[in-house]
Amino acid sequence: MNRKKICLALAAVFALNLAAIALIERADAAAYKKGSSGGTVSQIQTVLKDQGFYTGSVDGAFGSATETAVKNFQKARGLTADGKVGPATLKAMGISVQSATQSADSGDSALLARLISAEARGEPYAGQVAVGAVVLNRVDSPVFPDTLSGVIYQHGAFTCIQDGQFNEPVAESAYRAARDALNGVDPSGGALYYFNPVTATSKWIWSRPLIVVIGKHRFCA
DSSP states (O other): OOHHHHHHHHHHHHHHHHHHHHHHHHHHHHSBOTTOBSHHHHHHHHHHHHTTSOOSOOOSBOOHHHHHHHHHHHHHTTSOOSSOBOHHHHHHHTOOHHHHHHHHHHHHHHHHHHHHHHHHTTSOHHHHHHHHHHHHHHHHSTTSOSSHHHHHTSTTSOHHHHHSGGGSOOOHHHHHHHHHHHTTOOTTSSOSEEEOTTTOOOTGGGGSOEEEEETTEEEEO
């Protein structure tokens, strides 16, 4: 083999190595890992918490405790225990890759819009903004998580997270309502809670001081 052929062969091998490295880096970048944050991380923490692998706060921040919990989950499911949540681990957790990608790209406005749509679909526009305002009021309250994703994914806080409504298509009006709420509009009058009196099963919620009624929801302090 002459020198020219040897050089071409080496160049081909080098190019293949670069391509392999790029694929590995791309796969690694697509995974949720220590240092990641946002709505999908909160979903991951919620699943881990519900299944007994995680005891920390659902705050949307992927720290050491979350990493350890992910590794334990992966070991229990026969997955590579690297502490990174890629497509295989997301699937094992019941979190769709598409939903995770949308959540990662969406930001606070889209995350809040998804919650508003799931909780207040069909309500008057003011009622949709009020639901968003309640979430933001909780972020500002010392008795709730201090991040938007932490409030939304707090265990048991919103039924739409458990019944799947959260993953339904988002109404266009919910995006506008989310933007208004984030801009400080608050038809709820500072409420921290809301409920539908027709479907509410908690006696405790009726003890909360009423602020205003909008549509089917009672907004309370």
